[in-house]
Amino acid sequence: MHDLEVRQFACLDDNYGYLVHVVGTEITAAIDTPDAGAITSELDSRGWRLTHILNTHWHPDHAGGNEALKQRYGAVVVAPADLEQRIANVDIAVGDGDVVDLGGVQASILALPGHTTDHIAYCFKDASIAFVGDVLFPLGCGRLFEGSPAQMHDSLQKLASLPEDTVIYSAHEYTAANAHFALTVEPENTDLAARVAHIHRLREKDVPTVPTTIGEELRTNPFLRTGSSAIRQRLGMEGCDDVAVFAEVRARKDNFRG
Known part of the structure; x- marks a missing residue:
């Protein structure tokens, strides 16, 4: 099994950008696209080429860089299935229980409605890491823009049921x-x-x-x-x-x- 290298960097006012590189391969995924320029700079600094975009939800500070990055790199866009199609140019639509394969490394999808109705997380269980977007933050959780308290509570309980050593990457410094x-x-x-x-x-x-x-x-x-x-x-x-x-x-x- 390949190891993962995670690069975290600041974007916009308080977002974090993430690149997940599958060591020993040419595969690199961006978790959301808050700032296409910052993501491109980080890729260039590592000598990586973007092959995948993994969106957690539709908000512009999470999917706003998709178009520019897809045009530049031809990356495969993976995003939550959304009847309103608020994320453009989606190549693979995913939902709860689906699995995304990155060159033999698998990310399981958790549906986490509450912040938005379409929100998902990407859980790399073998590596004990999860990218949770705007659902769970250190000492906090996301605002309820579209979902109900019951939905968000259930979503948080899904995350709480993960092994305690699971490393959680959130999208903001709050x-x-x-x-x-x-x-x-x-x-x-x-x-x-x-x-x-x-x-x-x-x-x-x-x-x-x-x-x-x-x-x-x-x-x-x-x-x-x-x-x-x-x-x-x-x-x-x-x-x-x-x-x-x-x-x-x-x-x-x-x-x-x-």
């Missing part, structure tokens, strides 16, 4: 703001307090806080901790179901100005 909010929801969580202090040290040096791991998020991310008695007590929701608790945490984050 962690400092997420950390401030998380402390308002579960201030007595000692794992969270230690992590927030570490995050502040990283950001002071402009060091990325992405990637994270499933295990780290299970211990500290309030959106994955809706069953926490401490969180439920703080919200006054001891007798509520997990979806209701998630919806309340998400609503509070939407209105948070800390």
Whole structure:
């Protein structure tokens, strides 16, 4: 089995771009296309040629560079099946349970509606890594632009069920703001307090806080901790179901100005 090399680099205001290169082959995939110029520069610096584009969802900061990159490299565009066809020039449409083969390396597709109805993740299970777009962030989750709280909660639970050592690559650097909010929801969580202090040290040096791991998020991310008695007590929701608790945490984050 071939190894994977992942290159992470800043794009736009707070996006991350990712290139996944299958070592020992000519195959290189871009996970989303936030900035065609930045992606091209990174490819040139590594001496790689883009063969695939793997889109997580249709938002312009994730698919906006598709056309330019496809025209330049002839890359195969893999994207979520979408009846509205909001991603142009799709070569392979995929859905939950499908598998994308990159020269013998396989990425399993997880459907993760909530942020958008079409959102998917690419899980390279043999390498214990997953590219989750705007669904799960360190200490946070994506806004609900199209889906319901129940959908997003279910999507997060899908990710939570992955092995705890799974490395999670998110699409944005939102962690400092997420950390401030998380402390308002579960201030007595000692794992969270230690992590927030570490995050502040990283950001002071402009060091990325992405990637994270499933295990780290299970211990500290309030959106994955809706069953926490401490969180439920703080919200006054001891007798509520997990979806209701998630919806309340998400609503509070939407209105948070800390």
